[in-house]
Amino acid sequence: MLKNTIATHFRSLPKLALALSLLFASLIPAQIALAAFEAPKAPENGYVLDQTGTLTTEEIENLNQQLDTYRKVGKAELGVFMTSKLDGTYLEEASLSTARSWGIGNAKRKNGVLLFIAKDDRKVRIEVGKGLEGELTDAYSGRIVRERITPHFKKSEYYQGIRSALEGIAGLLKLAEGIDTSDLTDENDGSTILVIIVLAIIAIVVIVKVRQNKKINSIPVSPQAIATGGAVGAATSATKDTSKPSSSSSSSSGSSRGFSGGGSFGGGGASGSW
Amino acid sequence: MKNKNLIIGGAVIGVVLLALIGSYNGLVHERENVESAINGMETQYQRRNDLIPNLVNTVKGSANFEKETLNQVIEARAKATQVKLDINDLTEENLAKYQEAQNQLGSSLSRLMAVAESYPELKSTQAFRDLMPQLEGTENRIQVARSDYGDIVKKFNSKVKSFPTNIFAGIFGFKEYPYFKADSKDAPKVDFKFD
Numbered sequence: 001m002l003k004n005t006i007a008t009h010f011r012s013l014p015k016l017a018l019a020l021s022l023l024f025a026s027l028i029p030a031q032i033a034l035a036a037f038e039a040p041k042a043p044e045n046g047y048v049l050d051q052t053g054t055l056t057t058e059e060i061e062n063l064n065q066q067l068d069t070y071r072k073v074g075k076a077e078l079g080v081f082m083t084s085k086l087d088g089t090y091l092e093e094a095s096l097s098t099a100r101s102w103g104i105g106n107a108k109r110k111n112g113v114l115l116f117i118a119k120d121d122r123k124v125r126i127e128v129g130k131g132l133e134g135e136l137t138d139a140y141s142g143r144i145v146r147e148r149i150t151p152h153f154k155k156s157e158y159y160q161g162i163r164s165a166l167e168g169i170a171g172l173l174k175l176a177e178g179i180d181t182s183d184l185t186d187e188n189d190g191s192t193i194l195v196i197i198v199l200a201i202i203a204i205v206v207i208v209k210v211r212q213n214k215k216i217n218s219i220p221v222s223p224q225a226i227a228t229g230g231a232v233g234a235a236t237s238a239t240k241d242t243s244k245p246s247s248s249s250s251s252s253s254g255s256s257r258g259f260s261g262g263g264s265f266g267g268g269g270a271s272g273s274w
Numbered sequence: 275m276k277n278k279n280l281i282i283g284g285a286v287i288g289v290v291l292l293a294l295i296g297s298y299n300g301l302v303h304e305r306e307n308v309e310s311a312i313n314g315m316e317t318q319y320q321r322r323n324d325l326i327p328n329l330v331n332t333v334k335g336s337a338n339f340e341k342e343t344l345n346q347v348i349e350a351r352a353k354a355t356q357v358k359l360d361i362n363d364l365t366e367e368n369l370a371k372y373q374e375a376q377n378q379l380g381s382s383l384s385r386l387m388a389v390a391e392s393y394p395e396l397k398s399t400q401a402f403r404d405l406m407p408q409l410e411g412t413e414n415r416i417q418v419a420r421s422d423y424g425d426i427v428k429k430f431n432s433k434v435k436s437f438p439t440n441i442f443a444g445i446f447g448f449k450e451y452p453y454f455k456a457d458s459k460d461a462p463k464v465d466f467k468f469d
Binding site: 092139141142143265266267269270 | 314403405406417
C-alpha cells in the first residue's frame with residue numbers, strides 16, 4: 001500500500017512540479033510589483049534594528065538602554081530602523097508600514113515614534129504616532145531632521161546623528177523628567193475586572209459547597225483555591241505597584257524590552273535627505 | 275414528540291436569530307469604522323486648508339512673489355471648502371467631486387512650491403522652513419488617511435457582498451461605499467521635497 005502511494009506520488013511529481021512552477025511563474029511578477037519594500041520583523045528584545053551593519057553592537061546596546069529608559073517613563077516609545085535601500089517604495093510608505101507592523105507605542109496613548117533611515121538612498125524620516133502629533137509636530141520633527149540628523153549623516157556619523165535625534169525628541173517630549181503612568185489604566189482596568197470575576201467565582205463555589213455540605217468543618221477549600229486566592233491577591237498588589245517605577249517587579253512586560261504593540265500612526269512626522 | 279419538534283424548531287430559530295444579530299452587529303461595527311475613516315480623511319483635508327493662510331502670509335511677506343500662483347491657491351482653497359462629504363449620502367459621484375476639488379488645491383499648492391523654489395531668500399526663512407514639513411506632513415497624512423479609507427471600505431464592501439451577510443445587509447439596507455478613483459491605481463504623489 002505504502003509503496004503504491006509513494007509510487008503514484010512520484011509518477012505525478014513531474015506534473016505537480018510543472019503545475020507549481022506555472023503557479024509561481026504567474027505569481028512572481030505580481031510579487032515584484034507589490035513588495036518592493038517589506039517591513040521587517042520588530043527587533044527582538046530591543047528597539048533598534050540595523051540591517052546595514054553600520055552600528056556596532058555596543059552602539060546598539062547603548063541606544064537600546066536609552067530607549068528602554070524612555071519607554072519606562074511612559075510618555076513615548078521610540079524605535080530606530082536602518083535599512084540600505086527602499087527599492088522604489090516611497091520613504092513615507094515604508095516608514096509607516098514599519099512603524100505600524102512593529103506596533104510601536106501604547107495602544108491607548110498612540111505614543112510611538114520611529115526613526116527610519118534608508119542609508120544608501122540617503123533618506124531619513126521621523127514617523128510620529130497619532131498621540132504625539134500635537135507635541136512632536138511636523139515642524140519640530142523637520143527641525144530635528146535638519147539640525148540634528150542630516151549634518152551628522154553628511155559626515156557619515158550615523159550613530160551620533162541617531163543619538164542626537166533621539167535626544168532632541170526626548171528633550172522636546174520631556175522624556176527625562178520623571179515617570180508618568182497616570183492614564184495608563186487600560187490594562188489595569190482589565191485585570192481588576194478579571195480579579196473581581198475570579199474572586200466572585202471562588203466565592204460562589206465556596207458558598208455552594210458550604211450549602212451542599214452543611215458542615216463548616218468539611219468545607220473543601222483545596223490548597224489550590226487558597227493558592228489562587230493568594231495569587232490573585234498578589235496580582236492586585238502588583239497591578240497597583242505599576243504606578244511606581246518598578247524595575248525589578250512587574251513580570252513580563254515591565255522588565256523585557258520591546259514595543260507595546262500599539263502602532264497607531266497616521267502619517268505624522270517629517271522626512272529629509274542628506 | 276410534539277415537544278421535541280418544538281424544541282428543535284425553537285433551537286433553529288434561535289440559531290438563525292443569533293446569526294442575524296451577530297452579522298448585524300458586525301456590519302454596524304464595520305460601518306462605524308468606515309465613518310471614522312471618512313472623518314479622519316476630512317480632518318486631514320481640513321488641516322491642509324487651515325495651513326494655507328499661514329503659507330499665504332509667509333509667501334506674501336517675501337518680496338514681489340508671483341501673484342498668480344498665490345491667487346490660484348486661495349481660489350482652490352475656497353472651492354475645496356465648499357465641497358463637503360455627507361456620510362449618509364456618499365455616492366461615487368459625490369466622492370469624485372470632493373476628490374476633484376481637493377486635488378485641484380493639491381496641485382495648485384505644489385505649483386506654488388515649485389515657484390517658491392526660485393526665491394532663495396524666502397526659502398531660507400525659518401517660517402518657510404517650518405512650513406515645509408508641515409505641508410509635506412499634511413500631504414502625507416492625506417495619503418495615509420485615504421489609503422486607510424480604501425482598506426476599510428474594501429473590508430466593509432466585501433462583507434456586504436459575501437454570503438450570508440449579503441442577505442442581512444440587504445434586509446437592513448447596508449450599501450457598499452465608494453472608493454476613490456485613484457486608489458485603484460497608484461496616484462501620482464504630490465512631492466514638496468527640496469534640496
